[in-house]
Amino acid sequence: NAGVTQTPKFQVLKTGQSMTLQCAQDMNHEYMSWYRQDPGMGLRLIHYSVGAGITDQGEVPNGYNVSRSTTEDFPLRLLSAAPSQTSVYFCASSYSREIYEQYFGPGTRLTVT
Amino acid sequence: ELKVEQNPLFLSMQEGKNYTIYCNYSTTSDRLYWYRQDPGKSLESLFVLLSNGAVKQEGRLMASLDTKARLSTLHITAAVHDLSATYFCAVPAPYNNNDMRFGAGTRLTVKP
Numbered sequence: 001n002a003g004v005t006q007t008p009k010f011q012v013l014k015t016g017q018s019m020t021l022q023c024a025q026d027m028n029h030e031y032m033s034w035y036r037q038d039p040g041m042g043l044r045l046i047h048y049s050v051g052a053g054i055t056d057q058g059e060v061p062n063g064y065n066v067s068r069s070t071t072e073d074f075p076l077r078l079l080s081a082a083p084s085q086t087s088v089y090f091c092a093s094s095y096s097r098e099i100y101e102q103y104f105g106p107g108t109r110l111t112v113t
Numbered sequence: 114e115l116k117v118e119q120n121p122l123f124l125s126m127q128e129g130k131n132y133t134i135y136c137n138y139s140t141t142s143d144r145l146y147w148y149r150q151d152p153g154k155s156l157e158s159l160f161v162l163l164s165n166g167a168v169k170q171e172g173r174l175m176a177s178l179d180t181k182a183r184l185s186t187l188h189i190t191a192a193v194h195d196l197s198a199t200y201f202c203a204v205p206a207p208y209n210n211n212d213m214r215f216g217a218g219t220r221l222t223v224k225p
């Protein structure tokens with residue numbers, strides 16, 4: 001089992017560019033989520049999914065888009081990058097729709113200039 | 114709105130000492146999660162507390178949950194250097210168990 005994988009590990013974007021952060025899990029988990037981590041603020045939930053075809057917004061969804069066409073994959077799209085989106089992004093998954101423990105990916109460090 | 118507050122935010126302690134990290138939350142929840150993050154790394158699940166009075170222990174760490182006081186504690190016994198990390202608590206939002214809210218984290222440094 002690879003667990004939760006994320007690509008890329010690092011990314012630099014210019015303001016206004018778009019990109020997709022990839023997340024995949026091989027544990028057949030129903031629940032997947034995206035967080036951003038900023039210094040001193042803990043993690044904040046961006047979007048989550050309780051199964052293929054079902055997504056919902058978290059605490060800070062603006063500027064981000066998600067879709068979930070398969071159980072395994074949950075990509076996060078930045079529509080038009082802004083410096084305020086400079087952050088470390090973590091993808092996580094959990095076995096059931098009711099969160100038990102979450103398994104986190106290694107993270108993507110994104111810088112927007 | 115749900116607020117999750119941890120204290121202290123920074124903790125420096127000597128090896129062999131005991132200490133407690135506190136996690137307070139502002140709305141009703143019957144579950145709480147603790148995670149550990151090493152510098153530059155991802156988060157690792159430590160404890161899942163699913164009911165009032167729940168107590169879990171793993172090695173030198175013990176977590177408890179008091180849902181009536183809206184308080185969880187993470188107690189460290191006889192700290193060792195390997196416990197140096199940032200510890201986060203997380204609570205689901207009252208209207209949606211899938212909307213997880215994290216505390217700001219407690220950065221623990223254990224000195225020899």
